[in-house]
Amino acid sequence: MTITPAFLPEELISLEQARDEVGAAILGTLLVSNRLKALCFDPFGHCTPIHSTVWGTDAGRQIMDAGVVPFGIAQQVGIQNYRDEDIGTYVDKHALFANIEVVTEDDESAKVEEKPKNKGGRPSADWDAVFIAAACHIATDGLPATQSEFIGVLQEKLGAKAPGDTQMKERIGPLFNAVRKALTTG
Structure with a gap:
């Protein structure tokens, strides 16, 4: 079972959903570079951000794979967990999509905006x-x-x-x- 807040602001989506929509590599890059914050909620509704340095560790990879903070590593990443449950983890969908330059054609579908081809000089960096x-x-x-x-x-x-x-x-x-x-x- 996963701890989830009773009230979740509509701009937040689960880490799992964000990972599935944009891919683990892009999401991980945004989290490591601190351009995006992941938030956890304890059973009392207190919000705790996961520090950007966590994402480059084994704990960060476990969180990314699970889509939640597994019970066993909650304290390791600085989150108080008062139950024997995984902790729901969320990101701001507006910040997520603003950071990957998503162009929305309609409410149901989105695609990543294509960058113009490099017209000379050094090739575009990865x-x-x-x-x-x-x-x-x-x-x-x-x-x-x-x-x-x-x-x-x-x-x-x-x-x-x-x-x-x-x-x-x-x-x-x-x-x-x-x-x-x-x-x-x-």
Whole structure:
């Protein structure tokens, strides 16, 4: 059985539904990069966000696979669980779709907006791969001392497919700063 709140705002959808609609890789990238928050509700209706650093860990993968916070790992991810039940996990559907640039043709169907083809220069970067590599590195090796070092590590891991320094600073910089702040403020 899963703990679900008695009242759930209509803008929230279950993590499982979000995963099924956009895919685990995209959803995971949005959660790791802190562009989207996952929320849990305890039996008393208190809302607790799941910290973005959780998504790059084994616990994060278990939550993503199950679509809920399994009872056994609730405290591990900072959630008080007063029952022997899984905890319902939700995301804001408006933030989810705004972040993946969804164009809605009608109320029943949606498609991902196609990006224009690159007209020259470097090929378009695979940002899902970049953020997944970043999350994996943080989870396994920790956060490097400097943003430049972090970008260098990611570019080395991604090889020829890695975006340039400027693009990496623009996209990875906010992730680096958020993780560093979270680690220093505890």
